[in-house]
Amino acid sequence: MSRKKVLVSAFSNLYTDQRIEKVCRTLFENDFEVELIGNDWGGAAEMQRPYPFSRITLHTKTLKTAYLEFNVKLYKQLLAKADQNTILLANDLDSLLANDLVSKKLKIPMVFDSHEIFSEMPAVQGRFTQKIWRFLQAKLLPNIQYMMTASNSYANWFQKKYGVHAVVVQNAPRKYSVSQYLPENNPKIILYQGVINPFRGIDKAILAMHHLDHVILKIAGDGPKKKEYEELVISENLQNKVEFLGKLLPNDLRQITLTADVGMSIEESAGESYQFSLPNKVLDCIQARVPLILAQLPEMQNIKTQYDIGEFIENHRPENIAKALSKVLNKGRKSYLEVLEKAAQDLCWENEEAKIIQLFQKASL
Template identity: 30%
Template sequence: MKRIIATVTNDLNYDQRMQRICTSLQANGYDVLLVGRVRKNSKALERQTYAQQRFRLIFDKGKLFYLEYNVRLFFFLLLKNFDILCSVDTDTILGGGLAAIIKNKTRILDAHELFTEVPELNNRTFSKSIWGFIEKVFYPKYHAHYTVSGGVADLLSQKYSIDIKLIRNVPYKNNSIPDHSKEKYLLYQGALNVGRGLEELILVAEKIPVSIKLAGDGDITIKLKKLVSEKKLEDKIEFLGPLSPIDLQKYTAQAYIGLNLLKNNSINYYYSLANKFFDYIQAGVPSINMNFPEYTLINSQYNVAILIDDLNPGTITDAINKLLKDDKLYVNMQANCKRAAEELNWENEEKKLLKIYAEFGR
């Protein structure tokens, strides 16, 4: 049985993509260990079918965090027995890739995004150049690569002359039935970070007849809560905080409209294909997304969402009211979600994942 060590920089409990990937690999004859880090507010690890380990680090963010994590990861891997390293994103490939190269182990890269094009690196030329250099050195040294969207795959393939496969962030198939009997609300799930249209969404809250729930945490959580307080919208907007995948699925199934809003201020966002988009589909919940290439492609096939061109509060309000007021449109999109869910699920997607790993034996 081949040992796979997968590496991430999060605390493991809320990473649905890695939970699915590691569960599938473990169930198909691999011995899997997922490595992350524990944070100040981290909860105890949820029980999984695969092994998990979290580093306790001195630094929580910034350059020193990334340096400390990769140094710890390097020595950790040097002392561990494994056959395959799965590095997740650019922030784990320095320590992980170097250790795997020294030990002559199989290296597989899972790129969750265009790391050097995230909004957080806008106007940070030095940091962006460092990460770009790390990618340039290490990406070609990996034996296999996969990522989350066709657009990201094309760009990385062109940039580094590598073959990169597509493994989308689709959820497990479920037969949940939407329940709006208690409360009709809009749901945003994901990181509360810059560029997610959350400030604009708060401004929209006072113009619509339903409440908004925000599931997640991030860099601008405090700022958003302050804005809600200033606008006296506590009765319209609820901060749920980070939710376990099981709890998140419950909130999603009861939502009336799903939200996936992004500013067109980075190539990473423009070519994104978020897991929340597929979560809404699987739950039978029509959603509002950006008119970006990946969403446009899927929506042209299934018609499960309203796509908007900008984050002007008026644009968002119009899209929300359209779904709230047009019952025929809503019911049609709801049915389309269920049809799309039969195809866009992890049970189908994992077959492509297992094919990638099968090339390196079990």
């Protein structure tokens, strides 16, 4: 029997999407024939992968119409590339419609990977587009046979809402070892990594710098709020305490993370997608053996119950963020190493891969 072909698609330029890269590599290394399709929204930087990939060119200028253009073009590409030996893998709701239509037309299996609860993200809250995404979810999800998602809370939400069972594949990094010789930073390094979006607690963390001495907050990432937060730093005269690093390649980001004294994941409860998420940055910091301050949201509570890897913030007032940071910094990174080491061994991609292979083997039958 020939190897199963997996056509993986996502509304993404593929460059920095680590979950998609890890899933594709896992399938590729386990005897699946992988091909990845993304788009050039946000650029088309050069990259290398051990499997073929392509990016659909988008001509539209607005995100709303880009989704439509992408799905029309994706549908045509999938239809041309797929055969009876193909499994489709749709990443998130913004690529699901084209995949679903091709799956039904050709009567071939489809796996849906929901990285988040797309219809409940803060960016669409209260907008007309939220009604469209909710309609699509309600129409497509109840009939999905094979699905995975990034947290237990997400899986429970999809089960209750649409009756669909999702395999939980946490977006953990691959396991790596860390030197026991930790950097002696002065000032101490506080790290935020991720998209610079609203409701991530970044603006409150910037203001928290007024309440801390001998620290620097490094913000690694890019996003729609970056300019506003840069202006906030200037208006608050905090240029000597806050540094914007821009968007970094995964390997470069890892090197920065390894130097931090404390990381932070202090998302605000702005819709169910944030409320039930297990942010990548939590697992990235754990793998780098860096303690964190955390928001008291369900998945982060679950992690801290199992592994005492840092401190919760009481709320998002800057002085309380500073209080949690002070606790971690005063204890010191070394005092967390033993529990971080245990967490890093448990919460790694190697422990997620078997679930992916099992799901795709099931879809292959």
